Amino acid sequence: MKKFIFLAGLAIGFVVGSRAGRGPYESLERTARQVADDPEVQRRAAQAKDTATKVAQDTAGTVKEKAPEVASNVQGAVAGAAGSAKERLSSVREGAGKDEESSSTSTHAGGDAEVGEDKPLSS
Numbered sequence: 001m002k003k004f005i006f007l008a009g010l011a012i013g014f015v016v017g018s019r020a021g022r023g024p025y026e027s028l029e030r031t032a033r034q035v036a037d038d039p040e041v042q043r044r045a046a047q048a049k050d051t052a053t054k055v056a057q058d059t060a061g062t063v064k065e066k067a068p069e070v071a072s073n074v075q076g077a078v079a080g081a082a083g084s085a086k087e088r089l090s091s092v093r094e095g096a097g098k099d100e101e102s103s104s105t106s107t108h109a110g111g112d113a114e115v116g117e118d119k120p121l122s123s
Contacts, residue, residue, distance in 0.1 A: 011032070015025055035041055 011028055015028060
């Protein structure tokens with residue numbers, strides 16, 4: 001396939017960049033037609049088409065077969081994540097209530113330094 005793409009690019013570049021007149025273009029066109037009309041090339045193209053069709057059908061069948069299982073797994077994962085998130089939220093709320101209780105009994109607003117002290121910020 002890479003070779004075909006390279007040759008097609010080479011041919012297009014030759015045609016577009018050619019200043020030799022119509023002769024080289026017609027020669028290239030004649031060669032391209034001979035290659036396209038070759039029975040071996042046509043057989044290989046048909047074989048590639050059949051293979052691609054078969055692979056596409058197999059893939060579609062596999063996807064159709066596995067889709068319900070995957071959907072169920074995703075649904076379970078989402079439900080589990082939602083339950084886990086609810087648990088974390090409730091524990092955060094409980095923790096916030098404890099912090100409010102402890103902060104109301106504290107005499108300092110936070111930190112070790114008193115207002116007006118000239119202590120460095122880092123120890």
